[in-house]
Amino acid sequence: MNRKEKIIIIDDEEVVLDSCTQILHGHNYDVSTAPDGMQGLTLVENIKPDLVFIDLKMPGIPGLEVLEQIHNQDSTIVTIVITGYATVDSAVEAMKNGAYDFLPKPFTPDEFRLITKRGLERRKLVVEAITLRREKEMLQENFAAIVSHELKSPLGAIQQNLYTLSGEIADKLTENQNTKLERMKIRIDDLIKLINSWLRVYSVDISKIKENFTANSVPALISKAIENVEPHAVRKDVRLIIGENKQLPLIECDETSLVEALVNIIGNAVKYSYAGSEVTINSIEKDGMIEILITDKGVGISEEELPYVLSDFYRGSSNKSDESSHGIGLTISRKIVEAHNGTILVTSKPSIGTTFCIRIPVMKGDG
Amino acid sequence: MTEQKRLLIIDDDPDFVEGIKSILDGAGYNVDVAYNPKTGLQALQNKSYDLLLLDIMMGRGAEGIMIARKLRKDTKLREMPVLIITGIREQMAFLFPGEPVHPRFVAVDELVEKPVEPKILLEKVSTLIETAEARQTKAG
Numbered sequence: 001m002n003r004k005e006k007i008i009i010i011d012d013e014e015v016v017l018d019s020c021t022q023i024l025h026g027h028n029y030d031v032s033t034a035p036d037g038m039q040g041l042t043l044v045e046n047i048k049p050d051l052v053f054i055d056l057k058m059p060g061i062p063g064l065e066v067l068e069q070i071h072n073q074d075s076t077i078v079t080i081v082i083t084g085y086a087t088v089d090s091a092v093e094a095m096k097n098g099a100y101d102f103l104p105k106p107f108t109p110d111e112f113r114l115i116t117k118r119g120l121e122r123r124k125l126v127v128e129a130i131t132l133r134r135e136k137e138m139l140q141e142n143f144a145a146i147v148s149h150e151l152k153s154p155l156g157a158i159q160q161n162l163y164t165l166s167g168e169i170a171d172k173l174t175e176n177q178n179t180k181l182e183r184m185k186i187r188i189d190d191l192i193k194l195i196n197s198w199l200r201v202y203s204v205d206i207s208k209i210k211e212n213f214t215a216n217s218v219p220a221l222i223s224k225a226i227e228n229v230e231p232h233a234v235r236k237d238v239r240l241i242i243g244e245n246k247q248l249p250l251i252e253c254d255e256t257s258l259v260e261a262l263v264n265i266i267g268n269a270v271k272y273s274y275a276g277s278e279v280t281i282n283s284i285e286k287d288g289m290i291e292i293l294i295t296d297k298g299v300g301i302s303e304e305e306l307p308y309v310l311s312d313f314y315r316g317s318s319n320k321s322d323e324s325s326h327g328i329g330l331t332i333s334r335k336i337v338e339a340h341n342g343t344i345l346v347t348s349k350p351s352i353g354t355t356f357c358i359r360i361p362v363m364k365g366d367g
Numbered sequence: 368m369t370e371q372k373r374l375l376i377i378d379d380d381p382d383f384v385e386g387i388k389s390i391l392d393g394a395g396y397n398v399d400v401a402y403n404p405k406t407g408l409q410a411l412q413n414k415s416y417d418l419l420l421l422d423i424m425m426g427r428g429a430e431g432i433m434i435a436r437k438l439r440k441d442t443k444l445r446e447m448p449v450l451i452i453t454g455i456r457e458q459m460a461f462l463f464p465g466e467p468v469h470p471r472f473v474a475v476d477e478l479v480e481k482p483v484e485p486k487i488l489l490e491k492v493s494t495l496i497e498t499a500e501a502r503q504t505k506a507g
Binding site for chain 2: 152153154155156157158159160161163164167168192
């Protein structure tokens with residue numbers, strides 16, 4: 001912790017180097033000096049200083065270039081320029097090139113100590129900011145592991161025991177009691193799915209799914225998605241109507257992801273539907289694309305909210321539905337569809353309903 | 368079932384283990400449990416099992432991977448079928464980098480996600496054991 005802070009002074013005037021070293025003597029600094037830019041840069045490379053003073057006017061490499069090269073080496077090093085001819089121009093130029101401050105010659109020992117102290121404080125802040133950012137990135141990267149273990153494990157254990165328990169006692173329970181068990185399983189399943197969605201957003205590079213594309217038929221994908229959403233729709237008394245789809249060409253896709261996207265969007269349509277209404281799913285071929293239209297007659301989305309429904313972590317503000325939403329399902333769906341070189345569009349009228357339109361290119365050679 | 372099959376579960380979550388163990392017990396398997404990788408490995412050295420159910424995320428990270436690597440190196444254990452039960456499918460690719468998500472790190476293995484429905488669990492277990500036995504007969 002009590003590391004000596006490292007300072008380098010680059011100046012061609014020996015008297016400046018000497019007096020500066022003298023001024024800083026007695027402080028807990030490690031001071032090195034160089035008489036020109038070339039040696040200065042070598043020093044910077046070897047010592048990895050916290051703070052560098054650079055004379056702008058030196059024989060050999062000009063001060064400004066030294067400055068630039070230091071920043072190329074390590075942009076967190078704080079640099080202060082010493083300028084013999086205190087013109088505003090050269091100072092401004094240096095600051096533009098990343099210098100933190102400038103010190104006009106001649107300067108008093110106090111001025112020099114003060115600017116050194118400020119420079120080192122600056123360096124500390126820069127380093128701290130970087131550490132914090134790294135920590136944040138690490139947290140984000142490890143989020144998957146943390147969430148898996150801390151949240152998913154207990155839920156998995158609960159669900160596993162429920163499965164086992166209901167298997168063991170199903171025939172001893174009344175229908176009503178069995179329904180309660182089923183309800184518990186469904187809700188825990190929802191939670192596990194929610195965590196999986198979070199994991200996807202935080203830790204999975206969705207563009208990577210491109211590596212596993214296979215040929216698939218859209219109606220088959222839709223049926224798989226429907227299978228998943230149906231129980232929810234039945235509970236809400238929402239009918240799912242699948243339009244007649246004639247022979248459609250195949251698409252290239254990652255089956256799991258695309259089904260997930262469809263589940264999200266159809267599930268969303270069910271979620272925001274009124275009980276007793278219906279959700280229709282149609283797919284057609286149009287201009288070399290397969291178009292999947294998912295239409296509900298639900299609460300709809302207001303014009304102001306419409307642009308945001310597909311963006312990160314948007315959550316519908318309308319309280320017309322008592323359903324909870326995760327706010328990330330649609331974002332993930334959009335990312336998945338885009339990874340398939342597709343687009344997703346939403347049109348909506350409040351109180352009339354919403355249509356999501358997914359377009360994905362037809363597989364080459366199957367048009 | 369002609370003879371009772373022996374299974375080993377290595378998983379550090381006793382509550383989860385309780386859940387799957389009673390399914391397997393109920394189906395007539397003889398089930399041993401190890402709650403950490405170390406005793407798990409000892410059990411594998413001391414006894415022979417017809418199938419291993421392996422958790423990946425244990426202890427301070429993915430300690431199950433350590434077991435997976437050891438199994439792969441062991442000529443005898445390599446022949447034992449393994450059912451990986453994990454909460455983290457997406458990270459499985461790190462198990463053996465550069466290989467597909469499904470690991471195939473021993474001759475016969477399969478992966479299911481926690482929690483697993485009893486029917487699926489029993490199907491996977493019996494299929495894996497049969498596949499491994501068929502392999503043995505063919506080779507033997």
